Amino acid sequence: MSDTAMTPPLGVTTEPLLARRLLICTVIVLISVLLFAPLIAVFSEALSQGAGAAIQSLASSDARSAIRLTLIVATIAVPLNAAFGIAAAWAITKFDFRGKAFLITLIDLPFSVSPVVAGLALVLLFGANSTFGAWLVAHDLKIVFAFPGIVLATMFVTFPFVARELIPVMIEQGKAEEEAALTLGATGWRAFFTVTLPNIRWALLYGVLLCNARAMGEFGAVAVISGKIRGQTTTMPIMIEMLYNEYLSVAAFSLAAVLALLALLTLILKSVLEWRYSALLAATRRH
Amino acid sequence: MLSIIEFGKDVQAPGTVMKRPCHGQVKIEGEVLRSFGKPVTASGASVPLANPVIRALSSGGLRSGLVAIFTALGLSAGAASPARAQDSVEILNVSYDPTRELYREYNDLFNDWWTAQGNPAVSVNQSHGGSGGQARAVIDGLDATVVTLALSADIDAISERTGKIPADWQSRLEHNSSPYTSTIVFLVREGNPKGLSDWGDLVKDGVQVITPNPKTSGGARWNFLAAWAWALEEYDGDEDKARDYVTALFRNVPVLDSGARGSTTTFTQRGIGDVLLAWENEAFLALQEQGEDAFDIVVPSVSVLAEPPVTLVDGNITSDAQRVAAQAYLEYLYSPEAQALAVKHFYRAWDTSAAAPEDIARFPDLKRLTIADFGGWAKVQPAFFGDGGLFDQIYEE
Numbered sequence: 001m002s003d004t005a006m007t008p009p010l011g012v013t014t015e016p017l018l019a020r021r022l023l024i025c026t027v028i029v030l031i032s033v034l035l036f037a038p039l040i041a042v043f044s045e046a047l048s049q050g051a052g053a054a055i056q057s058l059a060s061s062d063a064r065s066a067i068r069l070t071l072i073v074a075t076i077a078v079p080l081n082a083a084f085g086i087a088a089a090w091a092i093t094k095f096d097f098r099g100k101a102f103l104i105t106l107i108d109l110p111f112s113v114s115p116v117v118a119g120l121a122l123v124l125l126f127g128a129n130s131t132f133g134a135w136l137v138a139h140d141l142k143i144v145f146a147f148p149g150i151v152l153a154t155m156f157v158t159f160p161f162v163a164r165e166l167i168p169v170m171i172e173q174g175k176a177e178e179e180a181a182l183t184l185g186a187t188g189w190r191a192f193f194t195v196t197l198p199n200i201r202w203a204l205l206y207g208v209l210l211c212n213a214r215a216m217g218e219f220g221a222v223a224v225i226s227g228k229i230r231g232q233t234t235t236m237p238i239m240i241e242m243l244y245n246e247y248l249s250v251a252a253f254s255l256a257a258v259l260a261l262l263a264l265l266t267l268i269l270k271s272v273l274e275w276r277y278s279a280l281l282a283a284t285r286r287h
Numbered sequence: 288m289l290s291i292i293e294f295g296k297d298v299q300a301p302g303t304v305m306k307r308p309c310h311g312q313v314k315i316e317g318e319v320l321r322s323f324g325k326p327v328t329a330s331g332a333s334v335p336l337a338n339p340v341i342r343a344l345s346s347g348g349l350r351s352g353l354v355a356i357f358t359a360l361g362l363s364a365g366a367a368s369p370a371r372a373q374d375s376v377e378i379l380n381v382s383y384d385p386t387r388e389l390y391r392e393y394n395d396l397f398n399d400w401w402t403a404q405g406n407p408a409v410s411v412n413q414s415h416g417g418s419g420g421q422a423r424a425v426i427d428g429l430d431a432t433v434v435t436l437a438l439s440a441d442i443d444a445i446s447e448r449t450g451k452i453p454a455d456w457q458s459r460l461e462h463n464s465s466p467y468t469s470t471i472v473f474l475v476r477e478g479n480p481k482g483l484s485d486w487g488d489l490v491k492d493g494v495q496v497i498t499p500n501p502k503t504s505g506g507a508r509w510n511f512l513a514a515w516a517w518a519l520e521e522y523d524g525d526e527d528k529a530r531d532y533v534t535a536l537f538r539n540v541p542v543l544d545s546g547a548r549g550s551t552t553t554f555t556q557r558g559i560g561d562v563l564l565a566w567e568n569e570a571f572l573a574l575q576e577q578g579e580d581a582f583d584i585v586v587p588s589v590s591v592l593a594e595p596p597v598t599l600v601d602g603n604i605t606s607d608a609q610r611v612a613a614q615a616y617l618e619y620l621y622s623p624e625a626q627a628l629a630v631k632h633f634y635r636a637w638d639t640s641a642a643a644p645e646d647i648a649r650f651p652d653l654k655r656l657t658i659a660d661f662g663g664w665a666k667v668q669p670a671f672f673g674d675g676g677l678f679d680q681i682y683e684e
Contacts, residue, residue, distance in 0.1 A: 128428030128449070137428060145429040227429045229379060229414045242415070245548045246387050247576040 085162025119224025145227030437505025451602025
């Protein structure tokens with residue numbers, strides 16, 4: 001005990017230097033093998049026949065429509081899920097009601113259900129063999145094997161991301177500030193926009209970014225419901241698998257590299273925002 | 288008599304009049320929809336039947352709202368908008384795994400010929416996957432205009448469950464509606480290190496056999512039947528011994544992929560297994576793509592004459608123009624040029640008059656049994672691959 005008092009302020013652990021270095025090295029090796037090596041493999045395979053071949057494969061109409069479809073799906077699914085996530089987290093953390101635990105479990109459902117099962121469930125519900133599906137067919141509305149089905153599947157899978165990020169933060173912050181605002185005469189909306197939203201914005205941003213990354217990368221549920229029509233219902237992950245199966249590995253990995261870049265871009269965006277607003281961030285975290 | 292029913296300010300449906308019950312209402316039969324309603328008087332006769340089932344006339348209303356959204360997003364994947372359906376003809380060809388390369392080239396060949404006849408270009412969309420899975424998707428509502436699958440049993444399933452294809456579909460085109468055929472061969476690693484020459488060698492200890500799942504893959508069902516045929520011949524028709532043989536064979540299968548292409552990838556790119564039971568065309572394609580020095584093809588003593596059939600999905604046709612184009616799309620598969628293309632893509636074709644001699648020379652002669660030798664798919668499908676069929680039984684043991 002006495003020697004802890006003797007160590008300089010930074011040395012808060014009692015482990016010997018060797019053990020610490022060893023642990024750090026293990027982590028670095030693990031990260032390199034598990035994260036960086038696959039990423040580098042993707043990029044090197046994409047560029048194996050030169051950048052020209054990679055760019056040419058991305059310029060094909062199928063690849064472009066896959067990129068466009070993925071971006072549009074994410075553009076629709078992410079804001080809707082963000083709105084849902086805020087509403088759900090708000091209801092769960094600021095109000096007391098019966099069945100709250102059940103609601104929380106329900107929100108987590110998409111995490112525990114396999115995406116393939118989710119996709120099949122949508123096909124069962126909206127497919128031509130169900131009553132509802134038959135009604136849709138009779139009115140010439142296409143859900144499964146078309147764009148709306150892909151959006152539905154993506155939304156189902158990315159449902160919990162925003163709510164899951166917000167709930168712990170909002171529980172920690174409690175209701176006191178909102179109550180103060182209300183006693184000062186603010187309306188519910190005003191309290192939300194001036195008190196709640198500023199408090200949760202970083203958690204919200206983080207949730208939205210995670211949600212976006214998953215929405216763009218979702219394979220299982222979308223694969224079941226897409227019908228795999230080239231250039232129409234193939235999102236980037238499905239197109240990548242198709243190209244790989246067609247022995248077009250440069251095209252497959254070029255598209256995979258674009259998908260990885262989009263994910264990296266999301267993370268970089270988050271880091272930049274955190275860095276620019278680090279002072280603000282520190283202030284909110286003091287709460 | 289033709290009439291148009293108005294469902295509201297913005298939505299109308301054309302169809303043939305079936306009944307006129309009362310109050311000036313009529314019952315009409317459209318291509319998909321039967322409905323009651325008040326007929327539109329003035330423009331009634333001028334709208335051709337070839338129109339989409341319900342026409343959205345202007346913005347407003349649920350469906351036209353959706354159309355507007357999808358059009359704004361630049362997508363054709365949603366509900367097809369009326370304008371598009373009339374301007375250009377679209378065909379969706381729902382096919383099985385190994386035909387990807389063939390149809391990519393055929394679609395261009397067909398369009399060149401079709402436009403040369405003075406027709407507007409047809410845009411052909413492709414969807415590929417395991418044959419059984421693709422049939423399932425069409426049953427669940429995938430909007431196929433034509434299906435080009437691995438087995439007639441899969442098309443039979445669509446016909447039975449949806450009624451979108453007439454039961455006698457297989458007699459609509461020549462050669463049982465199969466413009467090309469193939470067979471099952473072995474693809475082994477270079478130099479055939481395990482010395483596999485015929486079906487009997489596959490059940491040896493330590494031999495890993497790669498085949499897709501007969502439940503979802505058409506090719507896998509042919510694999511199974513070819514093995515069965517060999518065993519029956521080998522054991523003089525003793526079904527118990529044949530059954531022991533296929534049980535032993537599937538015990539040597541470490542992984543069952545859902546489609547033929549998945550199995551090919553497992554074998555060639557992931558390096559699993561000693562022998563791949565493959566479509567002949569799939570085996571040749573692997574040689575071409577992966578290099579001749581990586582694999583060898585072994586031709587067994589007995590195999591099957593696989594007839595991958597094609598047909599029109601009548602129930603999904605939305606216009607006369609589409610029907611004519613889709614019909615021509617299938618019939619042109621039998622032309623010498625298309626047959627030569629099939630041969631180039633390692634399929635055995637009927638008319639080799641335009642094919643390159645070196646392409647034809649690749650195909651070795653072998654004894655090929657047809658599905659009729661097994662009693663037809665109607666008998667084979669439930670007995671071997673149905674619920675509780677032979678395949679289920681050997682996996683339960």
